[in-house]
Amino acid sequence: MAQVHLRDVVKKYGPLEVVHSINLDIADGEFVVLVGPSGCGKSTTLRMVAGLEGISGGQVKIGGRVVNDLPPRERNISMVFQNYALYPHMTVRENLGFSLKIAKQSQADIDKAVDEAAEILSLTPLMDRKPGALSGGQRQRVAMGRAIVRHPEVFLFDEPLSNLDAKLRTQMRVEIKKLHQKLKSTIIYVTHDQIEAMTLADRIVIMRDGHIEQVGTPLDVFENPVNTFVGTFIGSPPMNLLSGTVKGSSIEFEDGTLLPVPPGYEIADGQAVTFGVRADNIMPVGHALPRGEHMAEVEMAVDLTEPLGTETLLFATLAGTEVQAKMLNPRPVQSGERMTFQIMLDKCHLFDAETGATLRK
């Protein structure tokens, strides 16, 4: 049972600072996902918690204990690596039991813990194989099994699913979530895939360039992004962004199109803003969700369609910018066809045009 606290944690490689003074509090039993584009410092942060990277500044606490100077084995953590990192010369059984053997547990205890983990991850028929004779998904499960046999206080996952194909990834995602519900231990999970982050996390930590941009529940970061980066990074397809200027109670776009300022924003006249709207909130009339309280309508020519079955993605041009819209109950749409779209204004966002920060108070 452990909380994890990061206090002003810094990582430098020589003169190069790659993680800048990060603060994060993780509750006991919480499933936290660090997400961000590749190279933003997620792995480095995780590895500092694991003890595989030195900490250049600040403090890491696990279960109330400062662990900055403790080796990994004294931190009561276990880690699942992206490339599985199995011991190729050991069988599945030996791989699973290795940490317990090192901890000098009795053979009976080791067998019991290993069999239990094998049961949970359905590895029982594979116990005498070597990793070389396993498929990617099976190796991944062995790596997870190796992590759970020790009952650590904190699980660390570094992009554990990125080497699996899409179908297996979805499947393993569910398994990881079930595992967390069963074990109830603290998990820090790193991924660059926002869908993985959204589906798994109790709380998402969005990172960019060694900074934390936003921390919140999946719905919170989806509905209230603090800046354009989070807005476009979380959610698929990415949020549409349009540059405009506030004129009274409207926003004027470059080509003169006018849209009302979304409710909840009070913005001075003449301020340059970025207007953000997700495809889910811009739909052709007649193929949309029921009308809400604050609606606006625009007419656009459809350039391209992507039928997805239950819905179709429409690519159109609004005020000189390509935007993506969603069509429910789709019908065939000709390229070049002009359609009227309704925009749900209460789901739209305004950001500072310069800093990208949200203008919501």
Add this chain to the structure above:
Amino acid sequence: MNRLKLPPWLVLLLPAIIILSAVVLIPLVLSLYSSFTSYRLTRPDSIFNWVGFFNYEKALTDVKFWAAFGRTVLLLTVALNLEMLFGLGLALMVSKVTQGQRLLRTMMMFPMMFSPILVGFQFKFIFNDNVGLVNNALQSLGITDQAIPWLVDGHLAMFSIIFAEIWTATSVFGILILAGLYAIPRDPLEAAKVDGCTAWQSFRYVTLPFLMPFIYIAMAIRSLDVARAYDIVQIMTNGGPARRTELLWTLIGRTGYVDARMGYANAMGYISIFLAIFFTIYFFKKLTQSRKELGMGA
């Protein structure tokens, strides 16, 4: 057109066949044949004097031959194991060095750059009982006032030869094991750290299994080398004193060229080659096995 028509594959292989027979086949057949004769270098016509298995029987019942055989196996075992240990230590230390590693790696190879004959002369001087470095150093330090007969006493001479052998060849192990260290993936080592291993345990359970194929390759190469050891011994002790450091090939060389009994020497040579072949096959078996352990190869 009435030219001799050879099949094209034979025409294409002909140059290789000619070169191979000139370089390998003819000497092989000739030496094998001569081991069944009483061929003496001083009486060329004796090469037609067929004696059947007489030379082989003589070698297999000759105490001197078996003594040299045993000594060669001893040298192989002791030198190879020590070279492996020292090479491993050297490689581990060099791999930890962060600055100037290239320079160190180059320096590691220095001993391999000298002809074994020169190394033999050098160590003959170093271990000389009157003017040698070792005795001089020991006497100056006041450790002894005797002139220790490094190359004259049977046991000490063997020790000196092993010492020289190790000096020249430890770097073979060092370099190959270093290559092995570079090839180890980082992930399993990190997993071992997280799994609770101390540095020693990581080495024992993860690093070493990864290094074993490299160690066996070095062993195979070096076993061939040591099994045919000749030059260093010839220079340092000439098989002496009183044949106490006689190895297989110094014995064979002496029999063939000094005593001029080439037929007998060739017979001993063929028996000796089995020793080298045995060790090589043994280490290759171990190599295949250790690679299989790691899930490499079939």
